[in-house]
Amino acid sequence: MLLEIRDIEVRYQKTVALRGVSMTVPAGGIVTIIGANGAGKTTSLRAISGLEPLTRGEIRFDDARIDGLAPEEIVRRGIAHVPEGRRVFPDLTVEENLHTGAFLRTDRAAVQASLTEVFDHFPRLAERRRQWARSMSGGEQQMLAIGRALMSAPRVLLLDEPSMGLSPVMVQEIARIVADISGRGVPVVLVEQNAEMALRLAQYAYVLETGAVALEGPAADLRENAHVRRAYLGG
Amino acid sequence: MDLLWQTAVNATYAASYMALIAVGLVMIFGVMGVINFAHGELYMLGAYCVVFLYAQENFPFLLAVAAGLVFVGLVGIVMERTMFRPLRDNPLGGLIASIGFLLILQTLVVFGFGRRMGHVPPSTQGKTEIFGAILTHQRLFVIVAAILLLAALWAFLKRSKFGRALRACAQDAEAASLQGISLNQTARMAMFIGAGLAGVAGALTAPLVSPTPYIGHSIIVTAFIIIIVGGVGSLEGAVIAAVLYAFVHTFVTTFFDGVIANIVGLALMLAVLIVRPTGLFGARERA
Secondary structure, rough: OOOOEEEEEEEEEEEEEEEEEEEEOOOOOEEEEEOOOOOOOOHHHHHOOOOOOOEEEEEEEEOOOOOOOOOHHHHHHHHOOOOOOOOOOOOOEHHHHHHHHOOOOOHHHHHHHHHHHHHHHHHHHOOOOOEEEHHHHHHHHHHHHHHHHHOOOOOEEEEEEOOOOOHHHHHHHHHHHHHHHHHOOOEEEEEEEHHHHHHOOEEEEEEEEEEEEEEEEEEHHHHOOHHHHHHHHHO | OHHHHHHHHHHHHHHHHHHHHHHHHHHHHHHHHHOOOOOOHHHHHHHHHHHHHHOOOOOOHHHHHHHHHHHHHHHHHHHHHHHOOOOOOOOOHHHHHHHHHHHHHHHHHHHOOOOOOOOOOOOOOOOEEOOOOEHHHHHHHHHHHHHHHHHHHHHHOOOOOOOHHHHHHHHHHHHHHHOOHHHHHHHHHHHHHHHHHHHHHHHHHHHHHOOOOOOOEEEEEEEEHHHHHOOOOOHHHHHHHHHHHHHHHHHHHHHHHHHHOOOOOHHHHHHHHEEEEEEOOOOOOOO
């Protein structure tokens, strides 16, 4: 397993956000985490990236413990995180935003190659490379956030609600992009409220409810599961 | 007419060192979210570097100024490590700690140099006439140094990888850390630059102001007015507001008096706050 989460607990002051969650992410494909608001999806990703300290459990990447490391150290190991709400840098240009993603890389030629690749992926970013990030639409900002994460040449990509607030057409576009990234050999952990899209894309899925894994299994199986259909797929 | 022009030249000098101080304060606030109340004392410390190295130990003036920049910058790094880093999630705590630190710096300087005015002889007697206005080379030096330093800072922020990291951090620190940018590292850089600029401003103006251990007080008040007028968090705003404030203050001082100038300065701040609560260039709210 590339990434292993073992029995982790995260607390915010008095409330327990994650109560003993375990998940594994293989070295290829898409794993999705679905669930309602406040179920702990975002917290799971934040814990992996070192933004939330664990009160119990451990996280392993490549068989080495990464819990307790600073976020920048976790990025250095190869985990890129596209946070909820995109969080692009509004007063940096598109190109500057992309370069921040490559902050830890020192091989200029390789960074330039990644930039070309991201621009191939997202022609719209290439057209707007000199614009301020804040002047872009929600969908474009999502592409920028994903492009920025790819600039770190990640070994695994964590995506938090990439479809949030986007039009149906743009959601389809993002789905295509996520599949494409995975197809190029970068494993993806996809957190989504849009369970329909997530279960279509992923090979394996976890369902989080009130901070614990309620169900897990191959995405195709969960799509047929009565509880999942009722609670997350609208029938 | 002559007096007007002369006053404008004087105001340009005042704007130069005020811009250095205010930009440093904004830099620290932007990257670390902490209001450094000891900023005036960092200016004072820079001035005393010149009192000590140049006036007392007879090192060349330029060397003393450079030492002021580096030494006060290093003091900034110490402040970051000992106060602001442990208090990162507590901006009010950072503010209070900086007030305590200000008193420590004042007391140390009083121990070392006494409370009386330090006398710093001019490093040059030269003067230049610009269309009838007299500009001493001592003041010209401050203007040139301020322009060069601010241009260098600008280039650093816009062109270098670490400058970009500082800007990213000021806009969204958590998102910056997800790009592999170390918040400790950016905080250290911001403190070195911010404190160093205050220190170099103090060092450059030392021969012109006769420093005392207590000059930081009026400096911090002025700096706060400038960054509020400019828009807290905006470096460009700080520079423009410094020019605006220096011109208003210098003109009112020349044609009325210094007390009225201080009142007008505060009134300027109030007027800007009423018309544009975010300051002239502070469009964004900080998250």
